[in-house]
Amino acid sequence: MRLYLDPSVLVKLFKSEPGSDTMVEMITAIDEGKGWAGFTSQWSALEVARALKKDGKPRELILLDLRELRRHRISFTQIRSDVLKVAEDVIVEHEIYASDALHAATFKSLEKPERLDAFLCDDAHFLKLGSILKTVTLDEVKFP
Amino acid sequence: MTTASVATKLTREENELLEKLAKEYGFLSKSEAIRSAIRLYLDLFSLEPKDRLRMLRLINELIAPSRKTVSELMEELHAEEEA
Numbered sequence: 340m341r342l343y344l345d346p347s348v349l350v351k352l353f354k355s356e357p358g359s360d361t362m363v364e365m366i367t368a369i370d371e372g373k374g375w376a377g378f379t380s381q382w383s384a385l386e387v388a389r390a391l392k393k394d395g396k397p398r399e400l401i402l403l404d405l406r407e408l409r410r411h412r413i414s415f416t417q418i419r420s421d422v423l424k425v426a427e428d429v430i431v432e433h434e435i436y437a438s439d440a441l442h443a444a445t446f447k448s449l450e451k452p453e454r455l456d457a458f459l460c461d462d463a464h465f466l467k468l469g470s471i472l473k474t475v476t477l478d479e480v481k482f483p
Numbered sequence: 484m485t486t487a488s489v490a491t492k493l494t495r496e497e498n499e500l501l502e503k504l505a506k507e508y509g510f511l512s513k514s515e516a517i518r519s520a521i522r523l524y525l526d527l528f529s530l531e532p533k534d535r536l537r538m539l540r541l542i543n544e545l546i547a548p549s550r551k552t553v554s555e556l557m558e559e560l561h562a563e564e565e566a
Contacts, residue, residue, distance in 0.1 A: 411532065
């Protein structure tokens with residue numbers, strides 16, 4: 340599968356809760372290739388950092404976690420002006436947060452050129468975008 | 484095995500935390516605690532990616548355990564955004 344990884348699933352790499360083991364398996368599969376690929380926005384690193392900060396993690400640990408995140412074969416997509424324009428349109432058309440709109444717009448920008456299968460998230464807000472995003476949750480991802 | 488000595492400066496808060504951790508985890512001294520921490524850090528990066536991810540998650544839980552779920556954290560982020 341070729342997936343867009345929302346911060347709501349990336350943060351699971353650094354916490355123990357349902358779905359955390361699946362995320363480790365998935366990142367390993369992405370590292371190994373074999374039909375798996377992972378994409379996200381550069382903005383995701385900021386959201387992961389802020390979530391870890393809110394979770395009480397100390398500075399050094401957050402830096403270590405972010406460094407680890409970048410050591411894998413996840414593509415961190417640049418925030419371009421055309422993507423921001425699409426994000427604006429998403430906000431105007433839907434009841435959604437700005438950061439979520441940016442992820443939705445980044446996914447749309449990658450969907451065809453990178454042949455993405457779905458938007459992987461654990462955030463109920465994205466259900467509002469069911470008409471424009473094909474979302475999947477960790478429970479729905481199947482490994483061979 | 485040849486050895487080398489490396490001196491380092493810590494803030495008062497770091498020193499207090501180190502003393503507390505050394506006592507809590509039964510290290511012989513603060514130096515021993517620092518040696519172990521450095522070896523753990525170096526070993527972490529020599530691990531296979533999958534093991535490294537698992538070990539890092541464990542370190543996160545040990546150093547700063549939290550009862551907040553990722554969903555709750557994401558909601559807090561959204562609340563900040565709204566504010």
